[in-house]
Amino acid sequence: MKLPIIKQLSGFIESNDEDYVNEAIETLEAITEVSSLKDEELDVIGELISNMYGALEVQKLMKEEGLSQKDAINAFMKRVLGSIDK
16 A cells, blocks of 8 residues: 555545445455456555555544544544565
8 A cells, every 4th residue: 555645545535435445445346357467566556455445444533523534534644564474
């Protein structure tokens, strides 16, 4: 996951609508089913999907808990890092 991408996508969701990101995720997931994709290509698509899900989670924290974008990103990353450490 890349924080600058999550931050950018979070701002995009704020300005537009999360449906765009959900539809992009669905599209990318459908592309992963192409059998001729190389591992490197799948890795890139997976990274994009991961960042998009991260941005959706950040937006959720902002909406439901009233956090600023910065605080929501920090809370999200702490949760991610906590799950990696275990």
